[in-house]
Amino acid sequence: MSVEILAEDPGLTVPARTSVLRKLVKDPQAVITASLLLVVVVLGALASVLAEHGPNEASLDAINAGPGTPGYPLGGDQSGRDILSRLLHSINTSVVSALIGASVALTIGVTFGLIGGYFGRRIGGLTEWIFSLLMTFPGLLLLIVLLPVTHGDFRATMLIFGVLLSPGIYRLVRNLVVGVKNELYVDAARVSGLSNLRILGRHVLVVVRGPIVIAAAFMAGTSIALQSGLAFLGVGSTTVPSFGAMISEGFTNLYTEPLQFLWPSLLLGLMTASLVLLGNALRDTLEGVKLTPAKLTVPERRPAVATTAAEDDSLLVVDDLTLAYPTPSGELTEVLTGVSLRLDAGETLGLVGESGSGKSQTAFAVLGLLPAEAVVLRGSIRFAGRELLRLSERELRRLRGRSIAYVPQEPMSNLDPSFTVGAQLVEGIRAASGVSRREARDRALALLGRVGIPDPKHTFASYPHQISGGMAQRVLIAGAVASRPQLLIADEPTTALDVTVQAEILDLLRDLQQELGMAVLLVTHNFGVVADACGRLAVMRNGAIVESGTTVDTFRAPQHPYTRQLLGAILDQDTVRTDTPAVVVGTDPE
């Protein structure tokens, strides 16, 4: 798996765009199954050329003739018909069955799934009712009962079967569309004036195409199996060559002529299995390859070239951390490139940078909370001498909440609205320290008082929606410091708060840090916060650390142009606006 790195900016990676076809060609599963299907279909198409006899031509001489009989390469069946010819023509019957069944099911299911999922409740309710009704029909029985209508023609039977299969596709598409239609980008497309048809075609269909493809392959396989099943039961025209009819006849001769049973069974299995496996390969290509979770891809530990002995004593040492995510086309895009930082016990490090620079990814990597699709390409994260990237989820869980705590950006969305603040605090304290419920409650109340909540008992009994954002952040800080962690990671802890509350929360964090001797990794995009709270800082850009040092030195003499640019962007109170405010421009003084 290659990662393309732009020469002029080592922090920025762009995946090469690969067409679906090119990706499929590289997938052995897709190549093998598609080739097998192609060979089978071509053999079917050449049936009248390859076989000397017609599928229903019978000869007394060929009854149960063995393989290699002149004119009958695979022998003759119990009625004296050419087995090879019947096999090849059965392929055509299966292909036509698959095409009719799958395309009818897809056309009806996808169309009504999109309509039912995307448009209002009334249309959705109507389509739901119709398809629920359709699902109650006993499929096989109905196909047999309708024989007088279809006159035993397998194509008409497959057409009806396609309709009976369509509720499966309808449900799949409808559920996917319901999930997608409220996404913000669909709202944005609506607001930008795109027609419903374009939104459905461009934004919604793209999301549902992977599952549709795999379902289509499955439907094709099911159609072949059903057609064969009906023929096996003797339902339908006896003149249409079919694997089912051949298997049924071969079955009666199983002990004397087992090959008569084997050939059609093999071909039927080959076609249906190839279809399903091809569908899987197609889906993987369309939806992107699922890679293994981060910790499974951690490379062997290398000697830490860049770290010094002093750094090794640090509480937290992140060394050369390089992290990537797979794109839908399966390529890897680096979001962190060679990130190295260290944090001593009791100190506060500000991780600063603009939005998207990789601050949160660095913090989540330390917490072991990266999404499963994240891939650690290289590097290490050592906390108190332990390599975090090698810990199991269980070991990480024991570390989190005890030795490493976390304060999030959005306090409200990190509290469960269904439980009181107290219940959530008690649960966290008990999980971290295993104390009794009563003791956890006492601790929680004391902590709420310590973090500056005026009426701890009242807040303890409140639900999250009953307290303010600032209070919620104090509650989360109380929960985070409950187990006296060695390291507190605060990810933009003041961003979602009112300016006056921001200062109070920073003061609280500083006080708690001194009181508990914790190290604090403060993730922020705000240099003011860094100046206020951090002894050292590291500046991130495009997933890499471009400058680090003490806050005083960096503010006095920033080394990297990007740091200078960020510092230059801070509003300073001495700068007085000299131009005329917009509201005054053009205002008539009278």
Ligand SMILES: Nc1ncnc2c1ncn2[C@@H]1O[C@H](COP(=O)(O)OP(=O)(O)OP(=O)(O)O)[C@@H](O)[C@H]1O
């Ligand atoms: N699950 C993911 N899959 C792919 N890319 C991701 C994923 N999560 C984050 N990224 C990318 O990683 C990069 C760094 O994101 P990160 O959240 O660390 O930035 P940040 O500096 O914390 O920004 P912000 O201040 O806006 O939170 C971004 O380009 C983001 O798009």
